Amino acid sequence: MSFKSPAEVTNSACSVAVAKCSLKFYQMLLLGILAGAYIGFGGFLYTVVTQDLSKYAGMGLSKLLGGASFTVGLMLVVIAGGELFTGNCLIPIGIMKGCVTPGAVAKNWIFVYFSNLIGSILLAYLIFYSGLASELVGANALKIASNKMALAFGPALFRGILCNWLVVLAVWMSMAAEDVASKIFSIFFPIMAFVASGFEHSIANMYFMTIGILLRHNEALIAQAGLTDQALNVLSLKGFMNNIIPVTLGNIVGGVLFVAVFYYLAYKDKLSD
Known part of the structure; x- marks a missing residue:
């Protein structure tokens, strides 16, 4: 076959877990900042593509094309190189095999998560000061951020x-691919599906919500977005935390349980020593 079998990918995932847990602090910091920014680039492109598309193509096609545009973020992470918290929800497979410790995984998650936050915020500030988040794009950014921060805990969690079930599957399938073009296709469809479906990604939300908070005092954009006072009031640090906590917890469950645990249990008898 021109790609790795699921059993072979399971072995590769264990090796990747060892490599990721062996990264030095500065590597996790730099690669985490890059990954946060890369996902932010995907978020900004999504905002640009969907700013008025539903008016011409309908809501369904708008979501589909918006999801397709967002895929560039994970492509940059996987192919150019980056450390992404949500993708790293796969590495507990190394704990189950016994090749990495829970402490090493926790250290990676903590360093990478906050490095992703730095990269996401950095990208949001760069977009804000570039002036590109204006008119319809800025209004769309405000609506996206407000909708995310208004989510209740339960829906955000699920x-x-x-x-992250789909995001980690995208990473999993990209590990099966033997060439760059195959990796791109492996990433494209699961990521397009999660974005078009309206699921919640913690690192993407770091960008979306930060740019929304930065734009919340722009009266012209608020009027263009048609936000009510209630929708506007959620654009705050409290709204940020109300979303990021349940979404992060959900991302961990989705990636660890439905990919790392399930595939380890399915193929543990075929793992190399």
Whole structure:
């Protein structure tokens, strides 16, 4: 076959877990900042593509094309190189095999998560000061951020689970691919599916919500977005935390349980020593 079998990918995932847990602090910091920014680039492109598309193509096609545009974020992470918290929800497979410790995984998650946050915020500020988040794009950014921060805990949690099930599957399938073109296709469809479906990604939300908070005092954009006072009030640090906590928890469950645990249990008898 021109790609790795699921059993072979399971072995590769264990090797990747060892490599990721062996990264030095500065490597996790730099690669985590890059990954946060890369996902932010996907988020900004999504905002640009969907700013008025539903008016011409309908809501369904708008979501589909928006999801397709967002895939560039994970492509940059996987192919150019980056450390992404949601993708790293796969590495607990190394704990189950016994090749990495829970402490090493926790250290990677903590360093990478907050490095992703730095990269996401950095990208949001760069977009804000570039002036590109104006008119319809800025209004769309405000609506996206407000909708995310208004989500109740339960829906945010379950959308986070569904999201990272697909995101980690995209990473899993990209590990099966033997060439760059195959990796791109492996990433494209699961990521397009999660975005078009309306699932919630913690690192993407770091960008979306930060740019929304930065734009919340722009009266012209608020009027263009048609936000009510209630929708506007959620654009705050409290709204940020109300979303990011359940979505992050959901992302962990989705990636660890439905990919790492399930595939380890399915193929543990075929793992190399």
